[in-house]
Amino acid sequence: MSEVAAIQPQQFDLSPRNLQEAMEFAGHLADSSIVPKDFQGKPGNVLVAIQWGMELGLKPMQAMQNIAVINGRPSLWGDAVLALVLASPACEYVNEYDENGTAVCVVKRRGHAEHVERFGDAEAKTAGLLNKSGPWTQYPKRMKKMRARAFALRDKFSDVLKGIPIAEEVMDIPVERDITPRNASPSQIAQAALPKPAERDDRLNNIIADLEIVAKEGGADPLADAWGKLTKDDRKAIGPDELARLKALTGEAAQTDAENQEQSNG
Template sequence: MNAHTQEVTRLPSLAGGGNVMAIVPQTFEETFRVAKAVYLGGLAPSALIGKLEGDAAISAVTVAIMSGAELGLKPMVALRSFTVINGKPALYGDGLINVVRQSGKVAYLRTGCETRDGQMVGWCEAKRNDTDEDKRVEFSQEDAIRAGLWQTEAVITKWNKWDKKNEQKPNDSPWWRFPQRMLAWRAAGYCLRELFGDVLGGIRDEFEAREIADAEDMRDITPRQPPAPPMPPAPPSPTVEDANVVDVTAEEQPAEEQIDTAAFFEELEEALSGAMDEATVEEIWTALDPEGTFDGDDLNLDIAHKIKARRLAQINPVNGG
């Protein structure tokens, strides 16, 4: 028997069978270690971490794992089920259904979408097996239209902040691509949060959370135009002597340049979203110069400062909060 054969025979035999068990962290430190491994391994969902990097991205993964643990989800299942919107965890539509099903409190849970009188209607019906409560909720195409969610155009106009112009782009909204699924998931979100509120613990579905975040952003940064200055008093009627005098000192003043405040704020927020530290935030702030742009316009300057403060808070929650 040669040396190679002897070496092979010393290897332990492989054992088969056994149950596969998930690694479930028990402390914050263990959770952070798992989140770091997920991030460094490139397994963190891009929808979860967005443009975050380093410890900020690891923290986002940690929050998702912790939020999932509170609902009984294993770490990797939580990462597939959760997203973070404006710093708040939210469940995808299928994640919401998954959490409720795993609770063991479901007698039945059904979702779907049907057509009535030419209109699509999404629905969800469920029943608890511990209290025998049941519920059916519908969310129709008309509801989506009234809420400003419905999409009917294959091509939409989007602002190109780099070229400073509007461009025609394919509509990538899920309400355009998957209207039936969106109607059913919206119905499920309302139905399950009402019937299984104890199971979900106040967690919203992704779509409702995103709409709330968009509404909050619009309220925070919608440009507020300052009131128009009072009109100057009318000049006195000229006398006969004045009519013979030519005013050679008055010059025609050019019209004041109008600032597209909405486009400016969009550009500022987009630029700051790529900043990962306070120094970069200050560089972008200096380059775009909101102080000079809104010199004398305290209302819109205050909005610009709020956008900056919000980004700083996202970068450093302890100091920014």
Template sequence: MTNEIATRDEQHTVATQQPNSLPAPAPTEGTTALMAWAQEASLAYDMAQKLAATSFVPQSLRGKPGDIAAAILAGSELGMKPMATLKSIDIIQGTPALRAHAMRAVVQRQGHEIELVESTDTHCIMRGRRKGSDTWQTIEWTIDRARLMGLLSKDQWKKNPKGMLVARTTGELSRLIASDALHGMAYVSEELEGTVHGEIAQPRAPLSVAALTAPPAPAPAPEPAAADETHQVTRDDQPPADGIWDAEAAEDSVDWPETAQPGSGN
């Protein structure tokens, strides 16, 4: 009996000590990269807090250290240094975007080619080709195309149509020949500024459960007729033979229940 107890104690000791003796699993490549990115993000945020109130930060980012840190990280993925990033990335309606000159720089740094062929106030022609390719791609933007898209009412298009045409052509050409070099930041800020958005409907007050389940209010009782008044039934009181709704008669009526008013769809 004593030997059995001793054996069980030894087995219990081995079982409790075995997990602690196992080596820690080696970090995967993804985990290592994520840890390095987290350290970089922490450093970027510390830097952003110091820069948030300076004039080196664009107005759309000033006073927003979180957005500044995100811009610095995004610029780092594109191969840009922090200060260059702050002069090259705009936040347009909550979406980060590169300025046209910065997008050309990113594409050209990867070895792709972009050339300006012709540029005026009414049209812009640019061409480009991927690194190692012999085929040139040509993109043209005209003022008529901008008019069809409703862009000419924008302030920047009125003041600088030539520059806006160059920016639009740059964005379209860069996406065509080197979308992989942009890392998800595929639009220049001038394109987002010219985007036409639909109207935003005004929010309605939320409905409560009580309002949804409450029975309809009773219709007001009609006024009693005078004792000496009688109701003459004439052909005018009858519904039309062809079944067409008499709208004027419906509007003049006062005894429609609240839950079945004409024209209400109920």
């Protein structure tokens, strides 16, 4: 061992080495306020995310930031999907570009022919996504890019992704339930049609996930615009704490708070 290597400090790593450490670590993270909302107070979700991350090659904190729980399913954000594929020795290249409003993703796996996926307005309309409120209205170019990327990378690098769904796709999958009781009376059918708490939770989770993308991609003004378009009941159900977290994602919250404080002092 060289003298330089001998004096280098050992890198600190929080990765758990066994199930007991993983459970304890998940509990600490679930009690933290800096992890995404889906993981706060839910050590079970944290543990699942950490395990998924280990299988994908992500450190625990990377997994927490890049794995989203949408409609009860752990999913990976598109940028993390691209990073994993590019880091794989199986990947020769990934090229993405816009072709007259159509997103194109060209991928090449070593030993395989080049693979091309396209996603444009026609595909978005067929899928019921064109002009859908949220990111599809505000950032259609990027959303089409995410969809073309998802198709291409899942088709050619499913082994690298270990079959995990991609968040931008899962967000657009409607939650379907048969809520009609068998042999039900008209009054029972009417009662069953009322939204249940779980259904409201899923719907609000989708709204929050859309707002997260708006906050990260657009900043404070687009987030405020999207928030203003929600119904009063939805804004109330999401709550001020969640709104504050979304504002923090824009990176402009601290400056706004400082300006408000200065105005109140003046």
